[in-house]
Amino acid sequence: MSSADRDIIAGLLDGLDIRSAGFIVTVYGDIVVPRGGVLWTGTLIAICGEVGINESLVRTAVSRLVAAHRLKGERAGRRSYYRLDASARQEFDAAAALLYAEDKPARGWQILHAPAMTPEAARGLRLGHMGGPVWIRPDRGRAAPEGAICFPAADPPVLGEVAQFWDLSDLDLRYRDLLARFGDLARIAPQGGLADLTALVARLLLVHVYRGVMLRDPRLPQGALPPGWKGQEARDLFRSLYAALTPQAERYVGAHFEGVDGLLPARTPQTEARLAGVLAS
Numbered sequence: 339m340s341s342a343d344r345d346i347i348a349g350l351l352d353g354l355d356i357r358s359a360g361f362i363v364t365v366y367g368d369i370v371v372p373r374g375g376v377l378w379t380g381t382l383i384a385i386c387g388e389v390g391i392n393e394s395l396v397r398t399a400v401s402r403l404v405a406a407h408r409l410k411g412e413r414a415g416r417r418s419y420y421r422l423d424a425s426a427r428q429e430f431d432a433a434a435a436l437l438y439a440e441d442k443p444a445r446g447w448q449i450l451h452a453p454a455m456t457p458e459a460a461r462g463l464r465l466g467h468m469g470g471p472v473w474i475r476p477d478r479g480r481a482a483p484e485g486a487i488c489f490p491a492a493d494p495p496v497l498g499e500v501a502q503f504w505d506l507s508d509l510d511l512r513y514r515d516l517l518a519r520f521g522d523l524a525r526i527a528p529q530g531g532l533a534d535l536t537a538l539v540a541r542l543l544l545v546h547v548y549r550g551v552m553l554r555d556p557r558l559p560q561g562a563l564p565p566g567w568k569g570q571e572a573r574d575l576f577r578s579l580y581a582a583l584t585p586q587a588e589r590y591v592g593a594h595f596e597g598v599d600g601l602l603p604a605r606t607p608q609t610e611a612r613l614a615g616v617l618a619s
Contacts, residue, residue: 340533343532343533343535343536346523346532346536346540347388347389347536347539347540347543349519349522350519350520350523350540350543351389351390351543352519354519354543354547356389356390356391356546357399358386358391358395358396358398358399359399359402359403360546360550361386361389361391361542361546362382362386362396362399362400362403362409363403363408364542364545364546364549365377365382365385365386365542366409366422366430367430367433367434367545367549368541368542368545369542369591369595369602370421370422370595370597370602371422371430371434371608372434372606372608372609372612373591373595373597373602373603373606373608373609374597374599374602374606375421375422376412376419376420376421376597376598377419377420377421377595377596377597377602378417378418378419378596378597378598379396379397379400379417379418379419379420380417380596381594381595381596382396382400382420383396383397384594385538385539385542385595388535388539389539389542389543400420403420404420404423407423407425407426408422408423408425408426408429409421409422409423409426410422410423410424412598414598419597419598433549433553434612436552436553437545437548437549437552437576438611438612438613438615438616439612439615440615440618441557441573442478442479443478443559444476444477444478444557444558444559445477445478445479446476446477446490446491446492446493447474447475447476447477447490447491447492447493447500448474448475448476448477448480448482448488448489448490448491449468449472449473449474449488449489449490449491450465450472450473450474450475450482450483450486450487450488450489451471451472451486451487451489452471452472452473452483452485452486452487453471453485454485455471455473455483455486459483460473461554463475463483464553464554464555464556464557465556466500466503466504466556467503468503473486474500474503475556476556476557476558476559477490477491493559493561497559497561497562498561498562498563498564500558500562501558501562501563501564504556504558506563506564506567509551509554509555509569510564510566510567510568510569512550512551513551513567513568513569513571513572514568515547516547516548516551516572516575516576517568517571517572517575519547520544520547520575520579521575523540523579524575524578524579524582527540527579527582527583528578528582532583532586533586534586534587534589534590534593535590536586537583537584537585537586537587537590538583538586538587538590538591540583541579541580541583541584541587544576544579544580544583545580548572548576551572552573555569557569577616577617580616581613581616581617584613588604588605588609589604591604592604592605
């Protein structure tokens with residue numbers, strides 16, 4: 339990696355708090371899962387090293403992910419490999435749909451009566467709190483959470499009043515950070531010239547940062563969003579920059595990422611479907 343490319347990555351990392359386990363989840367979700375799901379530990383250590391995560395931290399984080407049933411280890415000769423645990427597949431697929439698929443518009447709202455809902459579970463489901471055991475979310479056809487009763491509802495007369503049931507301020511700040519952090523790269527990446535490794539590391543950081551905020555975003559319809567909301571602008575940047583970085587990033591994966599059967603393919607039907615979803619939105 340050239341000094342100029344290192345400066346680009348250093349700029350993307352500046353002030354960014356990267357947790358080892360979270361970044362490993364990003365590597366598996368973006369790179370490994372759509373290419374068979376298995377990665378050699380040596381490859382994982384190498385790519386994590388590019389963002390300042392050392393071997394000891396990688397091994398500790400992998401052990402914790404195995405204990406949490408998100409990764410599963412296997413050996414071939416003297417080498418260790420890890421694949422996505424079957425129990426984590428639904429979580430990874432749901433995240434991939436949010437990141438790469440064309441956005442599905444909401445049709446009204448789901449009002450949920452959920453006495454057993456905890457604040458932590460509600461955050462994970464991106465629910466707004468109307469008070470007591472009553473929660474709300476845009477209706478995109480999802481089944482009600484276990485133990486909840488769902489009441490469909492149409493848009494209220496003043497759609498903008500719905501946003502009060504979420505705290506969107508932190509999400510908006512994180513979207514603004516993403517725009518500032520990746521804005522310069524988004525302007526130069528379509529011109530080419532980045533090294534393959536630089537493109538891959540930049541794309542992983544882009545996915546990591548965007549994933550962290552997108553998985554908390556209730557994706558309210560446009561009319562319900564507060565003035566100056568940056569979510570759509572951030573989504574547009576994510577998708578255009580992801581597409582611009584993909585050719586070089588995939589070339590590096592195909593030349594250097596090792597699975598149990600050898601090098602991972604640069605492209606697969608799954609990666610092509612993801613890119614098509616990114617380009618279609």
